[in-house]
Structure formats: C-alpha cells, structure tokens
Amino acid sequence: MPVRIVEGDLLDQPVEAIVNAWNRNIIPWWLLLPQGVSGAIKRRAGLGPFRELGRVGPMPLGTAVVTSAGRLPYKAIIHVAGINMLWRASERSIQDSVRNALARARERGLTSLAFPLIGAGSGGFDEQRALDLMRVVLDAEAGELDVRVVCFRRS
Template identity: 75%
Template structure:
C-alpha cells in the first residue's frame, strides 16, 4: 500500500524513515542542516550522523542504515540521492528507492516513510520527483506499507 500525505516526515508512525542524504563525501559536521537531515539532527540528535560518517563515501543511489537516535523508529535509511554537484537524476531517485526497500527487507521492517527524494536540495521539480518515487515504489514495494510525505509546514 502506498499513501501520499502532506506533513512532516518525522511525524509518521512507521518502522523506519528514509533520509534523502548525499554521497557522504563531505563530513556531516561541515554541512548546514537543511531539509530532512536538518530536522533529523534537531529532533533525533547527532548519533545517526556519527554512524553515517563511519560508513565512508556512498555510491550514487546507495542506501545505508543507522540507528534513529532519539526518534521512535527502528532505524533510519539514508539514501545517496544527490551527486557531488547537489543534483538528483531520475536514475539516482529510482536507485535510492530500490536500495532503501532492499535495506528495509533485510531488517524485516514493514512500514516506511519516504520524503520526495530529489526535490529540495536535489533540484528536481516536486511533481516529477513524486512521480518517480511512486513509480519506483509501485515496482518494488509490494509487501510494504509506504507513506510518501510531501513536506508542508503546519
């Protein structure tokens, strides 16, 4: 089941959330917190990013798992959705979704919340990013209960 909602990714009641991250080339502490990552740092603490730093550079479209810090999730799946020029591509979005689903399958998680990977810092139009994320989820999220969150301030 795939649902699209408006709101805040961190307010979703799911097993794990997906963080649209970068290739992990720059140290996390050099980056200005923004988007989902900024909210994660403010509300979940620094532990997930310290764990992420130990993983080294990520291939574009890769997905890795960290703890959720102080957030009520079983974990956070970080996807390398943007390239070194801070841009997403159709392929990086598709690969990010597929690899996030693979990490969730490995851990036995059943419910996930995704942001619009590629929108925001990745430079993709929100509607186009939504269409790409939905198509990738429809192709591979059969056993999952997935919420795609279009960020809206309350």
C-alpha cells in the first residue's frame, strides 16, 4: 500500500493506532511538561497510556512500546524513543523508531497506523528532512500496512 502524507491533526486520523514521538523514558513522564504530540495525547487520552509507559522503564533510542489508547478511539498508541537525552533526534533514531513502530503494529495485528513527523519537533530536525528519512523506511517496509504520515496543521 502506498504511504500517504496528509496535513492535519494526528489525533483525528481514521486509523487503528497512532505513533507518539516520545523520549527514552528516563525522566518520569509526570515531571515533563506536556508539549507537541505527547502533550496533545495526554490532554485527550488521559494519563493512563503514560502510566503504562512509565512501567516500561528506560527505552533504548529508536525502540517502540505499545500501550492502550486511553480515552482516544484507537486500539493502541505506539510510543517511539525518537530523541536522546539532549532532546535531539538523529537520522538513525528517526529511522529505527519508524522501523520498530511498524514491527510493533504487525505484532499486534494492526492494519493502519498514523505517524507524526518523528524528530521534527523537539528533536531539532527540519520537517522535510525528517519526512524524507521516514519515507525511506516506510516505502521499503510498510508492506500491506495502511500508513499515513501526518504533517501537523491546525484546522
């Protein structure tokens, strides 16, 4: 299936699961000020998914963890460790995050998934560069998954 690039809000996508661009889960989630994708998810999903994520402990850079979706209408949220301890993304962390999110989606039997631009917010990457890096992995590995990458735009 071709990967779709859309503009809008990640939390309004008609998919089974969304990806949360997260950190390495070293700092407790309740100490972090909600911002960007994670902040929007916390406001609309509630704290449940982040409590689940907190029980996972530290995540190696580029890995992915699945939680419930809280009050959101999805089957799951896939949290990816896309930024390092200095709040920066790298080419490898972006691509590994995408690769591992796809793997977790397949393990769960999900058929559709929406990604934000990993690494483009607090990760410091230019949006187009982050998208290009993501597309390399998605085009090669998404297979039959219905995948969309959402470029955030306020409606």
